Amino acid sequence: MLQDLTDRLLSAARDEGADEAEAIAVSATATGIEVRGGRLEHAERAEGVEIGLRVLIGGRQAIVSGADHSAETIATMARRAVAMARAAPVDDSLGLADPDRLAVQRDAAGLELFDPSPEPDPATLEALAMQAEAAALAIAGVRTVEAASASHMRRDSWIAASNGFQGGHLRSQHGLSCTAISGEGLGMERDHAGEGRIWASDMPSAEEIGQLAGERAAARAGARKPPTGAFPILYDERIASGLIGHLLAAVNGTAIVRGASWLRDAMGMQILPDGITLQENPHLPRMSASRLFDAEGLPTQPRDIVRDGVLQGWTLDLGCARKLGLESTASAVRGIGGPPSPGITNVAMTEGSASRDALIREMGRGLVVTSLLGASINPTTGDYSRGAAGFWVEGGQISHPVNECTIAGNLREMLMRLTPANDARAWRNIRVPSLLVEGMTVAGA
Template sequence: MTQDFADLTARLLNFARKAGADQADAVARDGSSTSITVRGGKLEEAERSEGAEIGLRVLLGQRQACVSSSDLRDTAMEQMAARAVAMAREAPEDPYIGLADPDQLSDLRDGSALDMWDATEAPSPEALMKDAIAAEEAAMAVGGVTQVQSAGATYGFSSTVIAATNGFQGRFARTSRQTYCTAIAGTGTKMERDSDGDMRLHQSDLRSPAEIGTRAGERAVARLGAVQPPTGRYNVLFDERISSSLIGHLLGAINGAAIARGSSFLRNHLGKQVLPEALSVIEDPLRRRTSGSRPFDTEGLPTRRRAIVENGILTGWTLDLASARKLGMASTANAARGTASPPSPANWNIELTEGTASRDDLLAQMGTGFLVTSLIGSTINGNTGDYSRGASGYWVENGKLSHPVAEGTIAGNLIDMLMRIIPANDARKHLSTIVPSILIEDMSIAGQ
């Protein structure tokens, strides 16, 4: 299908030129997904989806318009191109839009070197169901688990072709397989639930269904008897499962679109310290066998490894071509887009420098405080960095887990919080975002 899509995008661009476009680019995607969910050892739901879609962006001078369609016939694409050009004529002018110059384009035109495609045979629905049942059975075997809310397994693949009238055409494809389980412990108003799951590009890397189900069950049971945390100022340890959200707020604040709007709490921090001196945030879109990898961005620029934060200093923004032009800078090759939208800045694979201490070491260091394993809701002020989130997890006394807590709120300011993070050494290396557990001392907690 990918080869057909290469020809398809070329034909669509030709239709765009004939319709009057000065420039155009196209994104074509196709894929398939099979999902199996079980309950009580029996099939609860089976879904199979297959689809292909193509998107077109046309530019007339400094005006642009985007359209998309799942009708891939030539007559439909010709009409699609004409409609896009008509829309562009009515669009407002944007002095910053435009395709990349040919000398900016990536020489790498496919993603095969990134090992994102598993060539082994796709699992049958029966094999997926077997994994889901095994996860459910393992969860139910944990003492205290009363039911399994859901257990399932999925498999899918997708392929993408990007082409433009500046001469670029590239492609990449990826597969994925996932197993997950959500267990419930207790009964009535005292029920608690928790989950576990794993998703990998290559099936051989996936953790066993038994391990996933067992961990989901153990986590649910450990939450029984949760009470609200005390109100006051305490140390907070963000578990590795949710710690990446903190770095996610940093990445959102350095997104070129937010910087160009002036709506970022880090807008005045370029070249300044935003993390402790020993810490860096590295983006590496060329990491092999990783879900966030890509050889080029959706504007055809070569992706590369870069230090977003180096030894605590913020080195640059995350930019596509348009946001870079607005800010008088060069693109960082971070353009992402859907089939029906223009490019916008986005980050790929991210890694925060790990510490030398284990999570248990940080628990001992924090003494008394809140180990947060789940975050609920969000009140984040993007302009000021004010932070407030609902949280649950475990109360820590004398460096040891004391009892589960829920319905608490943690609050602070992200500028201050980021400067005081203390990382553990427990990050999962296969994830697209590699962030260990993070300790932040002296935060506000609201509870009972």
């Protein structure tokens, strides 16, 4: 069905006079269940098929999308897209991939991106959410559970282009999360736990997730502001990927083309400590971001973004690569209603030799951050400021929970002063361990 829709879109675009065209069709179903207080709080299900068309005429492009698949609608979409493209500004970097560069391997079965087991029904999802909630409530100190939810998603996508490319990926996703609350009145604190996997058999149990949410919330009881000053900060593993995410955003081709990146002049320079590598591997099985080809039909492959601390290259789609006089890194991603843009798949950071607890002992006095909120980050200078909560460390041991503080620094300096722990988890698309960063500013009491 999806291939037929994309073929019809391409045919309509050709009939209207498009030089090049690219069509995408996506079929998706999603079910979500949320419980609270031992009762069903919310249930939703969404399903449908959406289509999108990108046309290119003489260096101009336009994109249209819709959810109606009738012949009349497809003809109208093509006509409007061509008319819009003819009125758009010229961009010489636009264009499809050369046919001889397209991915040859397009069967993604080896990546195991789809769980063929029966889709869980709403009653099964509700039972899982109930189990998570009950496990959280069983933890001493937990006052209530804000929500526990379970979900399932199936998504089938197909891309076709006038350069001869045809290919798609079928994916599934199981999800489970729980948010627990401890304390009373103005002293209430919340924390959560959640996991998502392609295969149900890879998911942790609902009891494990609920128990972890409860333990995290109970540990936050009695939080207070930390002192103000310059201290070492340990980013807990569950939020450390966000720090590396700022680096990944800064080497994205879109930011580089615009000159709006604090790493715009750092190609070939050291941006992480010696011995640390950031590798992207799009071919890891059972990972939700894995893919054999990108949204422009180019074959993906593993690459080092940073090797031994030195920046190796930008993350590029065809358009950004052409603007910079470089080759695409086969990193294009796109949705139904937007053009291709650079994006990442699975990124892993070199782990250290020390455990999280060993790094806490090494800190002496400082802050362990377990949650972040808000952000003030200057994309051109890397100046960094975020609200934070976590635990205060005295004498190399966790002393008490803290909240309502701000941490600040400069990303380029912070990344050069980090020490990774050895606790990265395998199921993260950005696989980063806990990170100790020296000399940051904490603003608290």
